[in-house]
Amino acid sequence: MVERLAITGAVRAYGAEAGVLGASLDVAAGEVHALIGLNGAGKTTLMRAALGMVRLDAGMIRIGGAPLERLPTAAWARVGHLIDRPFAYPDIDAAGNLAIAARLRGIPSADTAALAQAVLEDWGLARYGPVKAAKLSKGNRQRLGLAAALLAGPDLAILDEPTDGLDPVGVIALREAVRRLAGAGAGVLVSSHHLDEVARIADRISVMNRGRIIGALDPGGTDLERTFFALVLDDDVQRTTS
Numbered sequence: 001m002v003e004r005l006a007i008t009g010a011v012r013a014y015g016a017e018a019g020v021l022g023a024s025l026d027v028a029a030g031e032v033h034a035l036i037g038l039n040g041a042g043k044t045t046l047m048r049a050a051l052g053m054v055r056l057d058a059g060m061i062r063i064g065g066a067p068l069e070r071l072p073t074a075a076w077a078r079v080g081h082l083i084d085r086p087f088a089y090p091d092i093d094a095a096g097n098l099a100i101a102a103r104l105r106g107i108p109s110a111d112t113a114a115l116a117q118a119v120l121e122d123w124g125l126a127r128y129g130p131v132k133a134a135k136l137s138k139g140n141r142q143r144l145g146l147a148a149a150l151l152a153g154p155d156l157a158i159l160d161e162p163t164d165g166l167d168p169v170g171v172i173a174l175r176e177a178v179r180r181l182a183g184a185g186a187g188v189l190v191s192s193h194h195l196d197e198v199a200r201i202a203d204r205i206s207v208m209n210r211g212r213i214i215g216a217l218d219p220g221g222t223d224l225e226r227t228f229f230a231l232v233l234d235d236d237v238q239r240t241t242s
């Protein structure tokens, strides 16, 4: 297995009950690993930690086999992410934002305009190329953020609730982009509240509850919702009685 991301014993506590309280997971090359959990379970915090956006109290994170704190700049350029809300420079148009993202990925400046145009078309944003990011609708801003995150085929993509705000066409575009990326050998860690969608795109599904990974769901399994709630309830009961 070629490892794209490994999180071991991660702790980032916000008080006794909140944050990440001891979580381990990995993402292999070519794999889509989904993280599901109730609001406040710790998914975003874990993803932020994996990207070095929050410092761990304990535990270890490796990207492409290298500890996060020693990851070379060139390796960071091969990591795409969308966390919380899509990042875009509000006063720069959609095409310009993608050109900047391409430069950050190390694409030569002579090639960025053509790449930005192609990516706009892939995401159904062609007519919004000259529109400032601040003027885009919520869903189109999400498309732009995803286009920037996945542009130029990163080795690892970390996507926090990527379907947020997307219409059904956008959801399909995302599904195809994620599967294409994994097919090309990337690892993808994705959080979601949509079990049906997760079952469509994920190779593995981990369930997070109250800061910990408490189990897994089989993406091909029946009645994922029932299994999910059973896992969460069982964990809640165990923690209350222990």
Ligand SMILES: Nc1ncnc2c1ncn2[C@@H]1O[C@H](COP(=O)(O)OP(=O)(O)OP(=O)(O)O)[C@@H](O)[C@H]1O
Binding pocket: 014, 018, 019, 020, 037, 038, 039, 040, 041, 042, 043, 044, 045, 046
């Ligand atoms: N900077 C912070 N300071 C204090 N508490 C925080 C901070 N960041 C997160 N938390 C708390 O940690 C817990 C986990 O939050 P997190 O955003 O990781 O959950 P989540 O699983 O992504 O939730 P959601 O599905 O609602 O996005 C929550 O109780 C949240 O209030």
